[in-house]
Amino acid sequence: MTVCYAPCPVVFDLDGTLIDSAPDIHAAVNAVLREVDVPPLTLDQVRGFIGGGVEVLWHRIIVATHLPETEQRPLMAAFMARYSRSTALTRLYPGVLEALGVLADRGHPLGLCTNKPMQPTRAVLAHFGIEDLFGTIIAGDSLPERKPHPAPLRAALAALGAEPDAPKGIFVGDSEIDAETAEAVPVPLMLFTQGYRKTPVEQLPHFAAFDHFDALPALVEQAVTQ
Ligand SMILES: O=C(O)COP(=O)(O)O
Ligand SMILES: [Mg+2]
Structure with a gap:
């Protein structure tokens, strides 16, 4: 080295x-899940999904919520639209x-x-x-x-x-x-x-x-x- x-x-x-940044990511994730009638994830769950980038985050959410894989792209896009300026938390x-x-x-x-x-x-x-x-x-x-x-x-x-x-x-x-x-x-x-x-x-x-x-x-x- x-x-x-x-x-x-x-x-x-x-x-x-x-x-x-986990609290803002958590809030944006749950706002998107709410739109498709999926119960919210906990802050600990979402924090554990962060680190690999937005695709990995949403892949893990899809697996945890048993949503169909076809939902990943549209939900990720909805998340990005919401999260991109989220700094309040x-x-x-x-x-x-x-x-x-x-x-x-x-x-x-x-x-x-x-x-x-x-x-x-x-x-x-x-x-x-x-x-x-x-x-x-x-x-x-x-x-x-x-x-x-x-x-x-x-x-x-x-x-x-x-x-x-x-x-x-x-x-x-x-x-x-x-x-x-x-x-x-x-x-x-x-x-x-x-x-x-x-x-x-x-x-x-x-x-x-x-x-x-x-x-x-x-x-x-x-x-x-x-
Ligand atoms: O957004 C992520 O999943 C990870 O971001 P980081 O590489 O800054 O930890
Ligand atoms: Mg990091």
């Missing part, structure tokens, strides 16, 4: 890492703004690599006024591949100046998918433990784990100087 010399690119996952995790500011001030190029589609990604970043902090945004519909395929993270690192063949940088994420993606690139993963992960921390490959964003800048410098 290649760790870089300071200041190296730091790329972030979005849902469950920078933002707790979404929160930044504590310390995110400060940590991004510290890393940016230290000269780290910052990027975003999410499986969430671009339109809601841009809407939520604009809502929190943090869009301009990121030198690149690779979303779930930016490339033919999505995480855990290494292509999206490789593209984000390359856009921030990393060498395409042996990218150096750090990935910050919350999920099984993020751990797999970081290994596939490979780059060190800083695992945020308060996100949407379902696997115990010790079973997920990671360079370091943290439960509050206050800790992140020091972990990044550790990875860089090791």
Whole structure:
């Protein structure tokens, strides 16, 4: 694995890492289900379905609600129309703004690599006024591949100046998918433990784990100087 010399690119996952978006996703999912007379899902259920992008989310909803597979496309479209500007229930995790500011001030190029589609990604970043902090945004519909395929993270690192063949940088994420993606690139993963992960921390490959964003800048410098 290649760790870089300071200041190296730091790329972030979005849902469950920078933002707790599950309440807005949950509300939009249930509004769509209500339209087809399907009982609501719990917040825990929907949170457990997030991470693979909108197709995976709706595939899991279809399976859980026993709806016919033919419903997936139209319901997903109805969801996207509703969710794309939904930010009212979404929160930044504590310390995110400060940590991004510290890393940016230290000269780290910052990027975003999410499986969430671009339109809601841009809407939520604009809502929190943090869009301009990121030198690149690779979303779930930016490339033919999505995480855990290494292509999206490789593209984000390359856009921030990393060498395409042996990218150096750090990935910050919350999920099984993020751990797999970081290994596939490979780059060190800083695992945020308060996100949407379902696997115990010790079973997920990671360079370091943290439960509050206050800790992140020091972990990044550790990875860089090791
Ligand atoms: O929208 C999703 O399913 C996942 O998004 P993430 O990659 O930012 O966690
Ligand atoms: Mg995530």
